[in-house]
Amino acid sequence: MNSIITYFKxxxxxxxxxxxxxxxxxxxxxxxxVTQQYPENRKTLVISDRFRCELTMPHDIxxxxxxxxxxxxxxxxxxxxxxxxxxxxxxxxxxxxxxLDTYTWDMGMCTFCNLCVITCPSDAISFNNQxxxxxxxxxxxxxxxxxxxxxxxxxxxxxKPQSVPVVEDKLTSSxxxxxxxxxxxxISTPSDKSIKNPKDNTTEN
Amino acid sequence: xxxxxxxxxxxxxxxxxxxxxxxVFWVLLIxxxxxxxxxxxxYAILAIILxxxxxxxxxxxxxxxGPNRVGIYGILQSIAxxxxxxxxxxxxxxxxxxxxxxxxxxxxxVASMLTFGAIPFGKMxxxxxxxxxxxxxxxxxxxxxxxVLLAGWSSNNKYSMIGAMxxxxxxxxxxxxxxxxxxxxxxxxxxxxxxxxxxxxxxxWNIFNGHxxxxxxxxxxxxxxxxxxxxxxxxxxxxxxxxxxxxxxxYSGLQFGFFYLAEYLNMFIxxxxxxxxxxxxWMPIQIPGLDGFNxxxxxxxxxxxxxxxxxxxxxxSLWVRWSFPRLRIDQLLNLEWKYLLPINxxxxxxxxxxxxxxxxxxxxxxxxxx
Numbered sequence: 001m002n003s004i005i006t007y008f009k010x011x012x013x014x015x016x017x018x019x020x021x022x023x024x025x026x027x028x029x030x031x032x033x034v035t036q037q038y039p040e041n042r043k044t045l046v047i048s049d050r051f052r053c054e055l056t057m058p059h060d061i062x063x064x065x066x067x068x069x070x071x072x073x074x075x076x077x078x079x080x081x082x083x084x085x086x087x088x089x090x091x092x093x094x095x096x097x098x099x100l101d102t103y104t105w106d107m108g109m110c111t112f113c114n115l116c117v118i119t120c121p122s123d124a125i126s127f128n129n130q131x132x133x134x135x136x137x138x139x140x141x142x143x144x145x146x147x148x149x150x151x152x153x154x155x156x157x158x159x160k161p162q163s164v165p166v167v168e169d170k171l172t173s174s175x176x177x178x179x180x181x182x183x184x185x186x187i188s189t190p191s192d193k194s195i196k197n198p199k200d201n202t203t204e205n
Numbered sequence: 206x207x208x209x210x211x212x213x214x215x216x217x218x219x220x221x222x223x224x225x226x227x228x229v230f231w232v233l234l235i236x237x238x239x240x241x242x243x244x245x246x247x248y249a250i251l252a253i254i255l256x257x258x259x260x261x262x263x264x265x266x267x268x269x270x271g272p273n274r275v276g277i278y279g280i281l282q283s284i285a286x287x288x289x290x291x292x293x294x295x296x297x298x299x300x301x302x303x304x305x306x307x308x309x310x311x312x313x314x315v316a317s318m319l320t321f322g323a324i325p326f327g328k329m330x331x332x333x334x335x336x337x338x339x340x341x342x343x344x345x346x347x348x349x350x351x352x353v354l355l356a357g358w359s360s361n362n363k364y365s366m367i368g369a370m371x372x373x374x375x376x377x378x379x380x381x382x383x384x385x386x387x388x389x390x391x392x393x394x395x396x397x398x399x400x401x402x403x404x405x406x407x408x409x410w411n412i413f414n415g416h417x418x419x420x421x422x423x424x425x426x427x428x429x430x431x432x433x434x435x436x437x438x439x440x441x442x443x444x445x446x447x448x449x450x451x452x453x454x455x456y457s458g459l460q461f462g463f464f465y466l467a468e469y470l471n472m473f474i475x476x477x478x479x480x481x482x483x484x485x486x487w488m489p490i491q492i493p494g495l496d497g498f499n500x501x502x503x504x505x506x507x508x509x510x511x512x513x514x515x516x517x518x519x520x521x522s523l524w525v526r527w528s529f530p531r532l533r534i535d536q537l538l539n540l541e542w543k544y545l546l547p548i549n550x551x552x553x554x555x556x557x558x559x560x561x562x563x564x565x566x567x568x569x570x571x572x573x574x575x
Contacts, residue, residue, distance in 0.1 A: 011544060018529065025266055025528040034268045 052112040052127035055082075055105045057145040064153040065146055066124035069100040073116035073125065081109040082116055100146055107133060108141040210506035213329045240332050248321055248470060255469045256283040258516075259523060266527040290465075293458035298360070301455065305359035310456065310463035312352030317470045319345040324477050325399050327487045327508030338399040339387050342478055343380075346433075349467065350376040353435075353442070353452050356464070360455040368451025371534060372435060372442035378541040379432040379439075385549040386426035389418060389556045390482050393565065403486035408493050409573040410485040414566045418556040423483045425545055425552070427521065430475035432537070434468065437526030441534060476518035480511065484518075487511040493572050 036045070047053075059065050069086035087101040117125055125145070135141060223232045257272070257280065264271025272279030298306070323342050325331040335341045350373060357369020393415045394402050402411070412419045432439040443451030453464045480486060487507035491499045532540070559565055567574045 021528045022524060025524060028268060029265050029524075031268050033265075033270055035270045037270075 047129045047131060049129070051129060051131070052114055053131040054107070054128050054133060055110070055116070055125055055143075055145065056128045057103060057125050059147050059150055060153065062153075063147055063150045065100070065150050066122045066153050067100045067103060067146065068122055068124075068152060069098055069103075070121065072119050072121060076115045076119045078113065078115065079109045079111060081106050081111075099152055103145040104142055105145055106142045108138055207500065208328070208503050208506070210504070210509075211328055212506075212508070216329055244318070244322060244332060247326075248318065248466075251473055252466045252469050253283045253287060255473060255519070256286070258519070259469070262520065262523045263527060266524070287462075290462040291459060295458040295460055298455050300361050302359035302361070305355045306455075307460070309352045309356035309359060310460045310467075312355060313349050313467040314352075314463045316345060316348035316352065317467045317474060319348070320474050321470065323399070324474065325403060325481060325486055325511070326477075327506065327511055330487075330508055331400065334398065334400045337397045338402075339391055339397045339482070342474075343384050343387060346471070346474065347376070347380055349471065352467075356456070357452040360452070362455055364448040364450075365452050365454045368442045368448045368454070372452060374534070375432055375435070375439060375442060375537060378538060379429040379545075382425055382429035382541060382545045382549055383433060385546070385553060386422040386429065387478075387482060389415070389422040389549075389553050392553065392556045392560060393419065399481050399486070402482060403488050405575055406485040406488055407575040408491055409566050410483065412483040414573075415556055415559060416566065418552050418559055419483065421548065421552045422556070423479070425549055426479055426483070427475075427518070429541075429545060430479065431522055431525060432541075434471040434475055436468070436472060437522060438529040438532050439537060441531055441537065472519060472522060473515065476515045476522065477511070479518055480514040484514045486514075 038045070057065050057067060067084075069084055071084045071086070074080075074082045074084045083102075083104045083106075085101040085104075086098045089097055089099055091097050112127070114127065117127060133141075220232075220236070223235060260282070261271040261279070272282035275281040275285050320342050322332040323335060323338055323345075325334070353372045353376070354369050357365040357367075357372070360366070390402075390411050391397055393411060394405050396402055396405070405411075406414070412423050415422070431437050435442050441447075443453070448454070453461055456464060487510050489499075489502035489505060489507065489510050491502060563569070
């Protein structure tokens with residue numbers, strides 16, 4: 001008797017679950033199509049802000065950037081992708097100063113790990129969302145990031161009390177950006193050491 | 206009833222003009238050739254339409270667009286695929302049983318062609334009207350399994366062999382259920398001829414006529430028909446994750462095309478038999494007494510009714526296919542031997558009682574009888 005009950009119970013539970021499954025797929029039939037038809041939808045295409053495509057050095061309207069040519073990005077790059085060439089100049093008041101000459105970045109070598117952007121002390125570089133980067137020769141992947149005739153943005157001499165909160169905001173926001181990528185970078189640090197030698201060579205240059 | 210779009214006038218005009226101008230032998234010869242050409246053309250065109258419809262509906266079930274590059278909405282996609290498959294090389298495989306290997310696709314295609322001839326597509330669009338139509342269709346469509354087994358055996362490949370054996374076990378089991386489900390309706394209508402069956406369903410489809418019993422038989426026929434076509438959750442003879450492609454692993458080009466074609470047409474044949482037996486075939490929806498309504502329904506030609514009903518059933522089979530995961534071989538045989546077959550046997554008994562006790566809808570409401 002018990003087995004008969006289980007037989008019919010199993011039968012009806014089975015039918016119920018099959019019908020439930022069919023109702024799920026019926027709803028799925030009318031959902032919006034998720035396919036992105038890429039070349040046609042370029043205008044409406046949404047790329048996530050955190051997607052890292054191309055390393056850029058933002059310049060302001062005076063053709064000034066924030067890079068002090070400290071080379072920290074170059075040292076932190078696990079692949080030796082970045083090459084910072086600096087030049088020594090003499091300022092008006094007779095001091096010697098290191099300024100940026102050319103900042104080259106080889107996209108073909110880059111793993112887009114974001115370490116350079118995180119470690120940059122002056123927030124001079126960032127990744128943008130320009131993802132259509134296919135070129136015909138490998139040499140075109142090597143880009144010079146600083147514009148022609150650009151120079152270092154002069155630091156404001158005195159930080160006014162009003163502007164302090166703004167600076168703090170910047171700091172906190174940059175910290176927020178840092179928190180998540182830093183966790184990711186922990187994984188890539190061991191490989192960092194193994195490639196140390198070629199990197200040291202490049203810094204000597 | 207006015208039937209402006211029917212092909213009956215055209216066909217009878219053709220017949221009489223031919224008979225007026227030449228002896229009967231030549232008339233019959235010409236008509237046979239015409240019917241054969243029409244059936245073959247319909248076979249190919251239906252396959253193309255089915256492949257397109259399946260790809261499109263499948264895509265919609267998966268929230269994709271499906272083919273949409275070749276032609277507007279991709280309607281030329283399957284034509285392009287047909288051209289591609291015709292141009293492909295038929296690869297000669299070493300160490301196969303050559304004769305059986307080449308014969309196997311023809312068994313498949315011939316079996317489904319033979320069944321195709323006995324299907325009533327519309328009023329007078331019925332190539333052969335056997336008085337034992339149901340028996341003929343059941344018998345002939347089972348021949349396809351010989352093609353599958355030959356293909357698996359002659360390929361000299363373990364995947365093909367396993368696929369063919371699974372297919373054999375599956376087909377033999379489910380053929381039984383499909384046969385019994387059709388038998389239930391034969392008990393109800395008292396005839397095995399498709400044309401008489403359709404005539405009896407003028408006002409009350411068989412699925413309603415035998416109420417409980419008919420609906421159970423209909424569901425069982427759809428399940429077992431689905432299993433016979435090796436599709437949907439029952440596609441373990443060609444389970445690609447386990448057997449690469451099952452029994453047609455070694456086939457290429459047009460030979461593979463034959464298997465592919467036969468698979469799609471078998472789906473159509475199962476749906477069209479279910480339409481004819483359960484859903485009134487090409488008969489339009491009619492309500493006794495409402496002559497105006499009936500006239501409007503007759504304006505829609507009978508072949509449109511047939512293909513519409515069949516299309517609904519094909520959509521149902523695709524819906525099932527993309528809803529359920531593939532069964533394991535023991536689950537498959539469990540379903541047949543422990544559930545479908547006993548239920549089916551009880552179902553026939555219930556149908557016999559319904560018919561003998563006069564509890565079918567046409568018995569209870571004589572106005573529904575044709």
